[in-house]
Amino acid sequence: MKQTIYLGTLLMALAVASEPIAVTVNYSNQAAIPNRILRAALKEAEFLFSKADVEINWVDCTRFEGALEIPRHCQHADPTRFRVTFKADSDMRAVTMGFAYPTIGSGNRAAVIYSRVTAYASKHSDMSDVEFILGVAIAHELGHLFFRTTEHGDGIMMPQWDRVQARKIGQRGLRFSASQAETMRTALAAR
Ligand SMILES: [Zn+2]
Numbered sequence: 001m002k003q004t005i006y007l008g009t010l011l012m013a014l015a016v017a018s019e020p021i022a023v024t025v026n027y028s029n030q031a032a033i034p035n036r037i038l039r040a041a042l043k044e045a046e047f048l049f050s051k052a053d054v055e056i057n058w059v060d061c062t063r064f065e066g067a068l069e070i071p072r073h074c075q076h077a078d079p080t081r082f083r084v085t086f087k088a089d090s091d092m093r094a095v096t097m098g099f100a101y102p103t104i105g106s107g108n109r110a111a112v113i114y115s116r117v118t119a120y121a122s123k124h125s126d127m128s129d130v131e132f133i134l135g136v137a138i139a140h141e142l143g144h145l146f147f148r149t150t151e152h153g154d155g156i157m158m159p160q161w162d163r164v165q166a167r168k169i170g171q172r173g174l175r176f177s178a179s180q181a182e183t184m185r186t187a188l189a190a191r
Pocket of ligand 1: 159
């Protein structure tokens, strides 16, 4: 009897985990990141979220930046979509690779500063390729939006990365924890 209950719980857990939450993310490459690197980085971020059962659908809105006519699906104000802007540089003094606004407006805007990513990547070039680092930076900033908080935590959500993290990123070992995945999915489902 005890075994049956255990199996039932296990099956329920598997059923929950196998149903990913789909999320649409608009991005705008304002940093002229080479296509090859950006594509690989988006794929890496997508992989990291897939491990947390969150499915990312990317929409390239780069060419509409500053345009007079912006299609509805690329408009900033659309609250059903998340938005990541890749910036070449920033005058923000904090040593950060990006920022996110999880509590401002629709809580759907984030940015990644490419020069900070490449600076970290060249410092630890023996540990990881830049596309993996960019991928984790994207996952981190989107993580803030999905969690709806600027707070930090373990793994991908660590506030600062040093050499240890660079090695983990290179080995594709920096992930969202199981409990982070659950929190994220609950927060996304509640939006
Ligand atoms: Zn952060």
